[in-house]
Amino acid sequence: MGVEQIIEKIAGIRKAHPGNLMARHFDGDYFRGLDEADQQRLLRICATGIENPDSAMGAYAMNPGDYDDFSTQLEPMIRDFHGIPARVKIAQQHDWNVEGASCDLAAIDARLKDVSMRVRVARNASTFPLPGAMSKEQRVAFEDVAAAAFAKLIEDDAYGGQYLSITPGSPHEIDSAEYERRVASHQMFKDMSADRYLNVAGISGDWPYGRGMYVSADEDFLVWVGEEDHLRIMAMMNGGNLGALFNRLHKGLEVLSQLLPPFATSLVYGNVTSCPTNLGAGMRASLHMKLPNLTKGGTDLSRVTDAAKKLGLAVRGAGGEHSDAGSDGLVDVSPSARLGVTEMQIMQRLYDGAAALWALEVEG
Ligand code: ARG
Numbered sequence: 001m002g003v004e005q006i007i008e009k010i011a012g013i014r015k016a017h018p019g020n021l022m023a024r025h026f027d028g029d030y031f032r033g034l035d036e037a038d039q040q041r042l043l044r045i046c047a048t049g050i051e052n053p054d055s056a057m058g059a060y061a062m063n064p065g066d067y068d069d070f071s072t073q074l075e076p077m078i079r080d081f082h083g084i085p086a087r088v089k090i091a092q093q094h095d096w097n098v099e100g101a102s103c104d105l106a107a108i109d110a111r112l113k114d115v116s117m118r119v120r121v122a123r124n125a126s127t128f129p130l131p132g133a134m135s136k137e138q139r140v141a142f143e144d145v146a147a148a149a150f151a152k153l154i155e156d157d158a159y160g161g162q163y164l165s166i167t168p169g170s171p172h173e174i175d176s177a178e179y180e181r182r183v184a185s186h187q188m189f190k191d192m193s194a195d196r197y198l199n200v201a202g203i204s205g206d207w208p209y210g211r212g213m214y215v216s217a218d219e220d221f222l223v224w225v226g227e228e229d230h231l232r233i234m235a236m237m238n239g240g241n242l243g244a245l246f247n248r249l250h251k252g253l254e255v256l257s258q259l260l261p262p263f264a265t266s267l268v269y270g271n272v273t274s275c276p277t278n279l280g281a282g283m284r285a286s287l288h289m290k291l292p293n294l295t296k297g298g299t300d301l302s303r304v305t306d307a308a309k310k311l312g313l314a315v316r317g318a319g320g321e322h323s324d325a326g327s328d329g330l331v332d333v334s335p336s337a338r339l340g341v342t343e344m345q346i347m348q349r350l351y352d353g354a355a356a357l358w359a360l361e362v363e364g
Pocket of ligand 1: 054058059275
């Protein structure tokens with residue numbers, strides 16, 4: 001397709017799908033002004049949003065440097081998604097100090113003392129391309145680097161556990177029954193080759209090579225290898241103490257960062273991720289809440305989605321992205337903002353949002 005046809009096609013997407021941020025911010029003159037090599041690079045970044053016009057973001061970075069090299073296209077999309085106006089400087093601060101924060105969900109209501117809580121951060125090694133641009137050899141080589149770090153973690157009594165790989169022929173390989181069991185228990189990620197957004201971006205390429213997960217002995221600290229980012233490092237607990245959850249993640253993250261190559265970061269965006277939605281803290285913190293009244297028995301997410309949006313939260317089904325609510329009204333709620341907010345601000349939003357949604361649920 002020629003340059004003018006591409007520009008026209010994206011203009012068409014912008015009209016038909018106003019929510020597609022790639023199309024919304026695509027500037028034909030900027031594209032025309034790039035040399036051919038850079039036009040190809042930018043098209044690869046935007047391909048997922050061109051082939052999937054219903055995309056919300058519609059772009060994935062292929063290399064950490066893309067955020068600087070193509071800031072003319074990417075920065076307006078990032079500002080739009082994260083709600084940062086053009087006149088405000090983008091800045092990412094970090095704060096993991098849970099002292100003094102409201103952490104105890106049971107203080108909202110005793111019925112919230114045993115909630116499924118999870119928090120993850122996305123990290124990428126600066127020594128490899130991002131997953132969309134990795135070769136099969138690089139995916140497996142990165143998994144070997146990660147597995148060596150996990151071997152050290154396993155020796156540490158605070159972690160223990162095991163590394164489970166789905167790379168055919170890996171010394172850590174698990175069988176498909178074990179993989180399915182880990183997916184069903186929400187520990188392991190789903191078959192990425194079924195995701196059309198990731199496919200077009202190349203992120204699910206060479207599936208299942210280079211993919212696996214570390215899980216601690218207590219199954220409360222986990223690390224995904226080779227999903228949308230090189231690493232998704234997470235803590236997962238049933239309970240009501242968000243502070244304990246965040247501390248578990250933070251300590252594990254510090255230990256791991258000593259054992260791995262340096263993570264990719266940007267002076268502007270903080271932690272660099274494949275998807276521009278995850279830049280910054282790279283954090284997604286969520287609760288699985290049973291809200292049968294607010295969701296009409298899990299059949300209708302519109303009311304809870306509206307209420308959550310006003311609180312800066314996003315709602316999805318408990319089965320992950322693009323899933324529906326359970327019949328018991330079980331939904332996953334998480335603060336939407338990742339960039340320009342600290343880890344503690346994310347926790348505070350989750351806590352305050354949970355309290356507000358719970359009040360609506362109890363009201364009926
Ligand atoms: N690429 C998809 C879109 O643009 C998903 C974006 C957010 N989700 C994610 N897993 N990164 O709509």
